[in-house]
Amino acid sequence: MLDSQDSRTVETQEKRKAQHWVRVLAQYREPSTGRSLTEVAITLLPFIGIWALAWWVMSYSYILAFVLGAANALFLLRLFAIQHDCGHGALFKNRHLSDWTGRIIGVLTLTPYDVWRRTHAAHHGTAGNLDKRGMGDIHTMTVEEYQALSKLGKLQYRLYRNPFVLFGFGPSYLFFLQNRLPIGLMKQGRYWASAMTTNLSIIVLFGVIWYFGGLAPLLLIALPSILIAATAGMWLFYVQHQFECTQWAPDTDWQMHHAALHGSSYYVLPKVLQWFSANIGIHHVHHVYSRIPFYRLPEVLKDHAELAKINRMNIRESLRNARLHLWDDKTQRLLSFAQARQLYG
Numbered sequence: 001m002l003d004s005q006d007s008r009t010v011e012t013q014e015k016r017k018a019q020h021w022v023r024v025l026a027q028y029r030e031p032s033t034g035r036s037l038t039e040v041a042i043t044l045l046p047f048i049g050i051w052a053l054a055w056w057v058m059s060y061s062y063i064l065a066f067v068l069g070a071a072n073a074l075f076l077l078r079l080f081a082i083q084h085d086c087g088h089g090a091l092f093k094n095r096h097l098s099d100w101t102g103r104i105i106g107v108l109t110l111t112p113y114d115v116w117r118r119t120h121a122a123h124h125g126t127a128g129n130l131d132k133r134g135m136g137d138i139h140t141m142t143v144e145e146y147q148a149l150s151k152l153g154k155l156q157y158r159l160y161r162n163p164f165v166l167f168g169f170g171p172s173y174l175f176f177l178q179n180r181l182p183i184g185l186m187k188q189g190r191y192w193a194s195a196m197t198t199n200l201s202i203i204v205l206f207g208v209i210w211y212f213g214g215l216a217p218l219l220l221i222a223l224p225s226i227l228i229a230a231t232a233g234m235w236l237f238y239v240q241h242q243f244e245c246t247q248w249a250p251d252t253d254w255q256m257h258h259a260a261l262h263g264s265s266y267y268v269l270p271k272v273l274q275w276f277s278a279n280i281g282i283h284h285v286h287h288v289y290s291r292i293p294f295y296r297l298p299e300v301l302k303d304h305a306e307l308a309k310i311n312r313m314n315i316r317e318s319l320r321n322a323r324l325h326l327w328d329d330k331t332q333r334l335l336s337f338a339q340a341r342q343l344y345g
Helices: 004-028 033-057 062-071 073-087 095-108 113-126 143-147 151-161 163-180 189-213 215-239 256-262 271-276 283-288 294-303 305-309 315-323 337-344
Strands: 326-328 333-335
Touching: 004 256, 004 283, 004 294, 033 062, 033 073, 033 095, 033 215, 033 294, 062 073, 062 215, 073 095, 073 113, 073 215, 073 271, 073 294, 095 113, 095 189, 113 189, 143 326, 143 337, 151 163, 163 189, 163 215, 189 215, 215 315, 256 283, 283 294, 294 305, 326 337, 333 337
Parallel strands: none
Antiparallel strands: 326 333
16 A cells, blocks of 8 residues: 555656656647548548438338438548547648538537537546536536535436436437537627527528428438437547546646546547547547547557557446446545445445
């Protein structure tokens, strides 16, 4: 067992090491314009092609059209991941090109780009900070905060953290309702403009589809692809930070790069899913240096094997994380409600 002095020394060393990785990873930040354009093309064109095929097939089989729409969720998910890189200014050297690529993709993902970019930047700037929760994250309470709640408050938090709510109702609420307003940024005109322009563009796009095809293509092609992609995206975001040995600390002890490296997971996915998720599973590297283009993240792990050993989890292991709900300051780990009750009553 380490005494408190030794523990502080180890923690200080870890924080310095995390800062060291920032300097190391900076060499991977430069994107290739040709590669970035290719990645956009090989994602957007198949997405449009499958949409067109599903619409044509709908004349012969509603079931097959639905299956194609559901399968297209994979390309929609990858489009969102590309939009994510645009938000970090990682996809193109030209910031305007990154932003306008992100805004156009945001219409397809039902996400107002400028609003999302701002809230996501807040997430990166405060991830793991107990005193700065609330924007761009999944709400996580400490054991002490939960114990201090009323019965109604506990019930509300339990419902929120229930997998059927978080991954069932949650994605629909986020992408169909919450994204329609600049939540958290309601007093700033530029974010209202982003939200309303995106809303208007979505209305026009869906209106054109309705005019030429009626409700059928919206219900059989658009809806399944959006819901499946949104659910997959919510799950990926969840497992990237919600795991047993993640990192949370009060503001006085919090260090951004240490929290980024040790509070984010390395989600080891099969190659095909890694491609469709645009390597977002290499999340600890992304959080330490978010300007690295997604297609260079595997290069980082190849060059620095040490990073491939941090917070690794596969799909089977990740499923256990859905039962974790409360951060425990004493044991420095995320607990389930049952574990918290067993430890503290």
